[in-house]
Amino acid sequence: MKTCYIEAAGKIGYGEAASPLVGPEDVLLKVKRVGYCGSDLNTYRGLNPLVGYPRIPGHELTAEIVETGKAVPATLRPGLLATVLPYTACGRCSACLAGRSNACRNNQTLGVQRDGALAEYLSVPYDKIILSPKLSELELALVEPLSVGFHAVGRGQVTKDDTVLVFGCGMIGLGAIASAGLERGARVIAVDIDDAKLELARQCGAAHTVNSCRENLEAVVAELTAGEGVNVVIEAVGLPQTYTQAVGVAAFAGRIVYIGYAKAAVAYETKYFVMKELDIRGSRNATKQDFERVVAVLESGRYPSERTVTHTVPFAQAGEALEAWSRNPAAVTKIHVTL
Numbered sequence: 001m002k003t004c005y006i007e008a009a010g011k012i013g014y015g016e017a018a019s020p021l022v023g024p025e026d027v028l029l030k031v032k033r034v035g036y037c038g039s040d041l042n043t044y045r046g047l048n049p050l051v052g053y054p055r056i057p058g059h060e061l062t063a064e065i066v067e068t069g070k071a072v073p074a075t076l077r078p079g080l081l082a083t084v085l086p087y088t089a090c091g092r093c094s095a096c097l098a099g100r101s102n103a104c105r106n107n108q109t110l111g112v113q114r115d116g117a118l119a120e121y122l123s124v125p126y127d128k129i130i131l132s133p134k135l136s137e138l139e140l141a142l143v144e145p146l147s148v149g150f151h152a153v154g155r156g157q158v159t160k161d162d163t164v165l166v167f168g169c170g171m172i173g174l175g176a177i178a179s180a181g182l183e184r185g186a187r188v189i190a191v192d193i194d195d196a197k198l199e200l201a202r203q204c205g206a207a208h209t210v211n212s213c214r215e216n217l218e219a220v221v222a223e224l225t226a227g228e229g230v231n232v233v234i235e236a237v238g239l240p241q242t243y244t245q246a247v248g249v250a251a252f253a254g255r256i257v258y259i260g261y262a263k264a265a266v267a268y269e270t271k272y273f274v275m276k277e278l279d280i281r282g283s284r285n286a287t288k289q290d291f292e293r294v295v296a297v298l299e300s301g302r303y304p305s306e307r308t309v310t311h312t313v314p315f316a317q318a319g320e321a322l323e324a325w326s327r328n329p330a331a332v333t334k335i336h337v338t339l
Contacts, residue, residue, distance in 0.1 A: 001120035004318045009046025012319030020123035028067035035060030036335040058116035059086035062140040072126040083140040085128045086110035102285040147286035149175020156257045160185035162231040169197035173236035181205020203304045255279040311335040
């Protein structure tokens with residue numbers, strides 16, 4: 001089968017590999033569409049410490065079931081389109097034993113710790129399959145990236161009575177906005193430095209937008225919340241500045257959820273942790289339940305799926321698209337590769 005892989009930092013290769021084996025509980029998939037994640041970009045740039053080379057990237061996908069093992073339920077039959085829960089948990093660590101396998105200490109994600117979906121075929125255990133007869137190929141490939149933001153909203157225990165501020169209107173931030181606004185009915189303030197992304201955030205459920213390059217974020221938040229601050233902050237950027245701003249704009253007794261990885265050390269005025277009695281939480285990956293929540297929102301037709309995918313390229317241009325993204329990351333919300 002044909003494959004595209006990252007041979008080393010800054011180097012893309014194409015090749016052939018044997019088709020994967022299908023065990024009794026496995027499903028063989030013919031890959032139709034793969035979305036690039038920020039982790040794939042970091043792998044290409046040599047900035048992903050979890051990756052060994054060469055690595056086939058890709059964990060956001062749509063595929064067609066072509067073969068099933070003997071122990072696979074009959075509901076998973078050839079010809080159906082599916083997406084895949086791309087994480088593998090050990091079942092033994094403290095996170096797994098606590099029922100939070102998305103945070104497994106020994107997690108292996110497709111395209112990161114093990115080869116991913118940018119290949120002609122993929123074999124996965126049947127319990128990783130997510131079906132939706134109502135969703136298109138494009139929409140199914142959006143389920144995983146959106147689910148990361150949905151999981152963060154769950155970690156923040158967002159309700160319809162909350163005002164939620166989301167830092168970052170990339171794919172993960174848009175998922176958080178859609179979950180908080182479209183799914184849960186909260187009032188959402190979206191923050192970014194790109195006006196086009198902020199306009200898209202409004203279509204995804206944001207009631208207010210702030211371009212933090214031109215506007216004073218703290219002043220806007222004070223005006224919108226009568227000086228109280230927001231109930232929930234979700235950080236989906238990964239900058240020291242937004243990490244600390246999250247503490248500043250959070251209300252007393254507020255909740256802060258961090259998704260983005262800060263690329264440098266963060267210095268806090270920690271007295272506000274105590275004075276405000278903040279709940280500060282991390283958010284990692286997603287659960288099958290988060291995937292199902294995303295599917296429900298996408299099936300409702302309220303999420304602007306077509307506008308989210310800014311670039312679609314054929315398999316032969318998969319490497320070129322990744323290289324172009326690395327040169328100009330601001331121009332991209334989501335790249336899809338079709339096979």
